[in-house]
């Protein structure tokens with residue numbers, strides 16, 4: 001099954017999950033009521049599935065919840081820096097990692113986890129409609145990734161999906177022969193601009209800093225791309241239009257004007273860690289809301305591990321997320337070997 005097939009079947013599986021909660025199934029190992037796992041992974045990106053693959057190899061009974069199967073990497077067209085692949089699409093990479101994990105018996109649930117709570121020495125995860133689906137786990141790996149950071153200027157919310165976007169691979173094709181801007185200066189922003197330059201007539205990169213800071217190889221590609229122009233030291237202060245985007249306001253005039261005519265705006269100014277579930281069980285976050293982990297991917301809460309973009313590591317890439325996922329699985333394995341954990345609480349109300 002491909003990730004697309006999986007997305008198509010997700011809805012069906014979700015409906016089944018809604019009518020058939022992940023509770024009370026003897027095959028899931030419940031002692032007397034709630035399905036019990038050695039490891040519950042929250043997140044279906046590279047970090048989550050890499051953790052799932054190793055947890056399976058360690059013989060741990062593992063369940064993985066994914067609101068969006070495949071995660072962020074699915075939204076990138078070309079990955080040229082994942083060891084072993086000189087070029088692979090994000091979709092194919094995600095699918096390969098996922099299939100590898102499934103080979104080791106990972107139970108995959110295409111659903112959002114709404115809540116996590118500590119119950120004795122175990123954790124209880126709630127998903128499904130009104131949180132009625134429950135599982136218990138002896139350890140939890142948080143691999144929830146991030147969401148797009150918003151620009152937070154007038155017009156952004158109003159035009160979201162109608163000229164304001166966050167993913168060039170998803171929406172770039174709407175801008176064939178049009179003029180668009182990427183807002184941001186990171187490597188991801190440069191990659192988004194290079195992708196858009198294949199469709200659009202003209203691409204501006206608008207960056208608030210002195211100079212954009214992609215990987216050197218991508219910087220050279222941006223410089224060589226004739227239809228990309230970089231505007232540094234400039235903030236977009238508003239996105240304007242009528243039924244769709246028509247121009248943005250700039251705080252520093254460009255070619256004599258503080259207004260730049262555009263058909264579309266792609267915001268690429270970073271991400272916000274999705275760490276609310278970790279916070280619910282007392283995990284310490286840093287000032288950016290990222291989960292603090294040590295070199296064993298442990299958080300401050302025994303039995304809770306974290307990996308990937310949600311963690312407080314500096315270099316957020318597919319390969320580093322995969323490695324942290326693997327480390328977290330090993331951490332869970334070691335933790336479970338060191339102590340005999342029994343999930344004593346086996347009915348819904350205790």
Ligand SMILES: Cc1cc2nc3c(=O)[nH]c(=O)nc-3n(C[C@H](O)[C@H](O)[C@H](O)COP(=O)(O)OP(=O)(O)OC[C@H]3O[C@@H](n4cnc5c(N)ncnc54)[C@H](O)[C@@H]3O)c2cc1C
Nearest residue numbers: 043044045046047067068071072113144145308309317318
């Ligand atoms: C434009 C762009 C280009 C990039 N290019 C590259 C590149 O060339 N090379 C590279 O190595 N990296 C690249 N990256 C970075 C890379 O995509 C990320 O580092 C990596 O995908 C992060 O993986 P992750 O598993 O930590 O998180 P994610 O992939 O974000 O996965 C998070 C998962 O958690 C799920 N989730 C969140 N909350 C819940 C919940 N409550 N319940 C259930 N599930 C939940 C999500 O649905 C998702 O499945 C790029 C990123 C961007 C944005």
